Amino acid sequence: MAKKNKQFVEKVTAMEDDFAQWYTDVVKQADLVDYGPVRGSMIIRPEGYAIWENIRDILDAKIKETGHENMYFPLFIPESMLQKEKDHIEGFAPEVAWVTHGGDEALQERLVVRPTSEVLFAEHYAKIIHSYRDLPKLYNQWSNVVRWEKTTRPFLRSLEFLWQEGHTCHATEEDAAKETRQMLDVYASVFEDYMAIPVLKGKKTEKEKFAGASYTLTIESLMHDGKALQAGTSHHLGTGFAEAFDIRFSNEAGELQPVHQTSWGFTTRSIGAMIMVHGDNCGLVVPPKIAAKQVMIVPVAQHKEGVLDKAYQLKEQLGSIARVDIDASDKMPGWKFNEYEMKGVPIRLEIGPKDIEKGQAVLVRRDTGEKLFTPIDELETAIPELLEDIQRSLFEKAMKHREEKTSVATTMEEFKNSLEQNPGFIKAMWCGDQQCEDQIKEETTATSRCIPFEQEKVADTCVCCQKQAKELVYWAKAY
Amino acid sequence: MAKKNKQFVEKVTAMEDDFAQWYTDVVKQADLVDYGPVRGSMIIRPEGYAIWENIRDILDAKIKETGHENMYFPLFIPESMLQKEKDHIEGFAPEVAWVTHGGDEALQERLVVRPTSEVLFAEHYAKIIHSYRDLPKLYNQWSNVVRWEKTTRPFLRSLEFLWQEGHTCHATEEDAAKETRQMLDVYASVFEDYMAIPVLKGKKTEKEKFAGASYTLTIESLMHDGKALQAGTSHHLGTGFAEAFDIRFSNEAGELQPVHQTSWGFTTRSIGAMIMVHGDNCGLVVPPKIAAKQVMIVPVAQHKEGVLDKAYQLKEQLGSIARVDIDASDKMPGWKFNEYEMKGVPIRLEIGPKDIEKGQAVLVRRDTGEKLFTPIDELETAIPELLEDIQRSLFEKAMKHREEKTSVATTMEEFKNSLEQNPGFIKAMWCGDQQCEDQIKEETTATSRCIPFEQEKVADTCVCCQKQAKELVYWAKAY
Numbered sequence: 020m021a022k023k024n025k026q027f028v029e030k031v032t033a034m035e036d037d038f039a040q041w042y043t044d045v046v047k048q049a050d051l052v053d054y055g056p057v058r059g060s061m062i063i064r065p066e067g068y069a070i071w072e073n074i075r076d077i078l079d080a081k082i083k084e085t086g087h088e089n090m091y092f093p094l095f096i097p098e099s100m101l102q103k104e105k106d107h108i109e110g111f112a113p114e115v116a117w118v119t120h121g122g123d124e125a126l127q128e129r130l131v132v133r134p135t136s137e138v139l140f141a142e143h144y145a146k147i148i149h150s151y152r153d154l155p156k157l158y159n160q161w162s163n164v165v166r167w168e169k170t171t172r173p174f175l176r177s178l179e180f181l182w183q184e185g186h187t188c189h190a191t192e193e194d195a196a197k198e199t200r201q202m203l204d205v206y207a208s209v210f211e212d213y214m215a216i217p218v219l220k221g222k223k224t225e226k227e228k229f230a231g232a233s234y235t236l237t238i239e240s241l242m243h244d245g246k247a248l249q250a251g252t253s254h255h256l257g258t259g260f261a262e263a264f265d266i267r268f269s270n271e272a273g274e275l276q277p278v279h280q281t282s283w284g285f286t287t288r289s290i291g292a293m294i295m296v297h298g299d300n301c302g303l304v305v306p307p308k309i310a311a312k313q314v315m316i317v318p319v320a321q322h323k324e325g326v327l328d329k330a331y332q333l334k335e336q337l338g339s340i341a342r343v344d345i346d347a348s349d350k351m352p353g354w355k356f357n358e359y360e361m362k363g364v365p366i367r368l369e370i371g372p373k374d375i376e377k378g379q380a381v382l383v384r385r386d387t388g389e390k391l392f393t394p395i396d397e398l399e400t401a402i403p404e405l406l407e408d409i410q411r412s413l414f415e416k417a418m419k420h421r422e423e424k425t426s427v428a429t430t431m432e433e434f435k436n437s438l439e440q441n442p443g444f445i446k447a448m449w450c451g452d453q454q455c456e457d458q459i460k461e462e463t464t465a466t467s468r469c470i471p472f473e474q475e476k477v478a479d480t481c482v483c484c485q486k487q488a489k490e491l492v493y494w495a496k497a498y
Numbered sequence: 499m500a501k502k503n504k505q506f507v508e509k510v511t512a513m514e515d516d517f518a519q520w521y522t523d524v525v526k527q528a529d530l531v532d533y534g535p536v537r538g539s540m541i542i543r544p545e546g547y548a549i550w551e552n553i554r555d556i557l558d559a560k561i562k563e564t565g566h567e568n569m570y571f572p573l574f575i576p577e578s579m580l581q582k583e584k585d586h587i588e589g590f591a592p593e594v595a596w597v598t599h600g601g602d603e604a605l606q607e608r609l610v611v612r613p614t615s616e617v618l619f620a621e622h623y624a625k626i627i628h629s630y631r632d633l634p635k636l637y638n639q640w641s642n643v644v645r646w647e648k649t650t651r652p653f654l655r656s657l658e659f660l661w662q663e664g665h666t667c668h669a670t671e672e673d674a675a676k677e678t679r680q681m682l683d684v685y686a687s688v689f690e691d692y693m694a695i696p697v698l699k700g701k702k703t704e705k706e707k708f709a710g711a712s713y714t715l716t717i718e719s720l721m722h723d724g725k726a727l728q729a730g731t732s733h734h735l736g737t738g739f740a741e742a743f744d745i746r747f748s749n750e751a752g753e754l755q756p757v758h759q760t761s762w763g764f765t766t767r768s769i770g771a772m773i774m775v776h777g778d779n780c781g782l783v784v785p786p787k788i789a790a791k792q793v794m795i796v797p798v799a800q801h802k803e804g805v806l807d808k809a810y811q812l813k814e815q816l817g818s819i820a821r822v823d824i825d826a827s828d829k830m831p832g833w834k835f836n837e838y839e840m841k842g843v844p845i846r847l848e849i850g851p852k853d854i855e856k857g858q859a860v861l862v863r864r865d866t867g868e869k870l871f872t873p874i875d876e877l878e879t880a881i882p883e884l885l886e887d888i889q890r891s892l893f894e895k896a897m898k899h900r901e902e903k904t905s906v907a908t909t910m911e912e913f914k915n916s917l918e919q920n921p922g923f924i925k926a927m928w929c930g931d932q933q934c935e936d937q938i939k940e941e942t943t944a945t946s947r948c949i950p951f952e953q954e955k956v957a958d959t960c961v962c963c964q965k966q967a968k969e970l971v972y973w974a975k976a977y
Contacts, residue, residue, distance in 0.1 A: 053622055055572035056579055057609060062622055065567035065637070072568065088544035089551065093534035094611075094642055094658050095595075100535055113601050116574075118611065120596035121646040130536060132573075132597065132611070143532060143541055152827075158544070163573055163642065167600040179573050348631075 038244040052173040059171030059178035069311030087157040092139040095130040104263040110230020132165040140186035141264035159185040174291035182286035188278040195279035199255040202283040203236040206251035215306040215413035221469030233257035242295035245442030247495035253283035303363030307406040315364040316345040319371030429478040448488035450481035517723040538650030538657035548790030566636040571618040574609040589709020611644040619665035620743035638664040653770035661765035667757040674758035678734040681762040682715040685730035694785040694892035700948030712736035718947040721774035724921030726974035732762035782842025786885040795824040798850030908957040927967035929960035
């Protein structure tokens with residue numbers, strides 16, 4: 020952990036004392052967000068939005084590489100349209116915002132501000148899909164959505180958030196299943212390979228699946244405080260929406276068939292995960308691949324001759340190998356150190372008169388605080404290597420943390436003890452009965468996070484009812 | 499103009515017969531949009547969205563190059579907040595959508611779905627700006643906005659549209675004035691250098707300026723039917739919002755001063771301009787620099803040995819010099835020709851057995867229909883040159899059209915005759931009195947489009963009242 024700087028430590032609650040307050044302090048102090056005027060809404064400030072732009076661009080490229088096309092659907096959904104798929108409306112009705120007036124007039128039918136766009140896609144697909152030749156249809160949209168949440172926190176649960184939602188139609192159940200899994204793997208790659216956050220891949224239980232889906236696949240990540248966060252979901256919708264919206268195609272034999280659908284979403288919540296996995300008591304730690312700035316140059320004794328010239332020259336020289344910026348403001352270097360630690364810039368580059376004399380610069384890692392005195396003519400190879408090393412270390416550290424925070428339980432007593440003594444994931448066998456799932460939640464507040472693809476048999480019987488176990492489930496308290 | 503293909507001509511109304519219907523036919527037939535479920539809302543389909551992505555990426559790069567940062571503000575604005583700036587609320591209140599319920603509960607205060615975000619930015623700026631050191635603040639956001647329009651048309655005027663809105667704060671009136679003009683020039687460059695649409699630059703009259711601005715700068719373009727379209731606006735907001743929202747900074751002398759603000763917006767309306775400036779009776783004509791696909795390869799007699807192989811080989815080979823796609827579906831080549839003419843792909847590349855024998859491919863220009871028999875080993879230089887030539891020709895053609903459609907009027911009779919006989923821009927002197935502006939609109943339905951930066955004196959007296967003229971104004975009927 021980087022050396023603590025007094026000025027900022029005073030502003031940020033220690034995570035050991037109050038993790039929720041630490042989170043709130045960091046998102047504010049690192050200038051990621053400000054609160055919007057409506058309760059639960061957030062302003063994503065430039066420091067936060069730049070991270071989102073990087074994540075979005077990485078994911079968008081992957082979405083396009085896998086053959087999907089972007090498009091844009093309207094914000095408003097007529098109430099009657101949302102009601103066409105019964106499970107769906109039941110799931111979403113309690114948490115939508117309603118538009119009742121346009122200009123001076125009361126509307127004849129209320130409109131929902133989209134909480135998700137399955138029904139809009141479904142109605143459009145019904146119009147444009149006729150034959151097997153029209154399949155698959157692989158569409159995606161980047162947009163804002165609104166969910167009228169009671170308790171909110173920036174990024175994690177807000178009245179409005181940004182996301183992409185993919186919606187696809189396929190000729191067969193198998194094709195839709197492959198797509199559902201493919202997009203989960205894409206999400207997992209963004210989390211693991213770019214955000215340095217290890218994820219568990221698996222399936223949600225019936226209780227936890229998306230309203231209107233046949234099944235939901237999920238990636239689950241573990242935060243620093245031992246609580247889980249659902250990092251992305253990919254739904255196999257089966258033919259439910261196709262039946263409700265009459266999305267049918269004639270197959271090669273000329274028979275009319277409903278399409279098989281998927282939908283999958285990735286949101287600004289991911290930034291919340293990044294904060295809670297990598298952050299420390301000095302603030303954010305942003306993985307190099309998604310950092311707005313990867314290297315911040317801080318001149319030391321910048322009033323002395325040659326220092327600023329050299330600093331700007333380094334910015335110029337290094338600009339092609341990394342995202343480099345310079346802070347040449349008249350603030351004291353110590354304040355700048357604090358500021359960019361708080362903002363999580365991966366590498367600080369210090370350059371002062373003595374360094375120039377020695378032909379060196381000081382590279383300071385945000386993740387470990389380690390100082391590397393590096394010859395100036397080696398910076399162009401040292402910096403990319405260091406960025407890679409930071410990226411790798413962050414992932415390894417997060418993986419080690421997850422492993423340490425994963426326990427096995429075979430009885431409810433073990434389950435409760437583990438949750439208390441080493442909060443994190445609990446691996447426990449389950450009979451498959453929702454009653455046991457409900458009971459576990461009631462007794463422990465932990466929920467089933469996923470039925471992992473990689474199954475193990477840690478016991479023969481259900482952790483709750485002790486009857487014959489069906490499968491392994493990861494449980495945790497969750498965001 | 500490309501050779502007319504019967505199949506599609508039957509589907510698209512000729513622009514000479516009914517321009518409005520031609521427009522509607524083209525946006526539908528070229529798969530740019532579909533209508534959304536709520537009156538006046540639109541679904542931007544992949545063909546349309548890909549064009550928007552290209553325009554957006556070009557503009558976003560320019561916005562960042564000029565030092566602006568992206569961020570994101572919430573969708574909802576409390577009613578009381580919108581009311582703080584009086585001109586602003588008066589301008590927008592009649593055309594906003596109102597949210598009155600969240601989940602099952604009636605809200606204590608109604609929320610507006612943002613029609614624009616001046617007030618949100620203003621409140622945030624009041625919190626974060628304290629000193630001259632905090633200035634300028636140069637923020638931008640890409641988002642959707644809603645305006646409850648009575649009559650709507652895809653892209654041109656829709657219930658919801660996509661745009662960017664820049665909002666900046668400056669220490670002096672002059673700095674804000676420079677910014678206002680800089681961003682107008684950025685918009686003009688996107689239109690002229692990328693969308694091949696010539697624009698007039700100038701200032702709006704008091705009557706036509708933005709609700710809440712000191713003054714509004716505008717770029718105005720001329721459509722094929724002689725009607726003008728406001729292509730982008732940049733507003734000098736003065737200190738109106740700063741006073742209403744208390745955005746003040748202490749200057750170097752320690753005195754508290756209101757900031758000087760600007761705002762500027764560029765919307766999906768630009769796609770409407772592209773359609774109406776370049777399109778013809780075969781459909782869209784998309785300028786190469788913003789086209790989703792620049793070259794569409796259509797194999798001829800593709801069942802014959804070697805044709806498809808060669809076609810795919812060309813796609814591979816040309817992929818690094820242009821955005822190239824291939825249509826190897828089992829549709830007849832003639833149908834494919836029609837389809838990509840309708841979609842406005844700049845170059846069609848035909849390759850059949852005879853071409854392969856001769857070592858050539860046929861390049862067909864969408865804009866002129868000209869066929870160029872080109873040796874295969876020259877394609878890599880011929881295609882980029884041809885794309886450049888198409889881009890240039892489109893601009894020149896549009897410029898020639900605008901010049902032909904621009905008349906001078908010194909009396910109201912001339913004004914009316916020109917509007918009738920050669921609909922387009924009318925250059926006429928104005929006394930500066932809003933009464934004359936109102937009267938011109940009433941008598942002719944033409945509105946003042948701009949007071950051009952490049953002033954000329956085409957007469958001594960106002961075209962309407964014949965009193966002493968103050969300045970030249972461009973007038974036109976407008977979208």
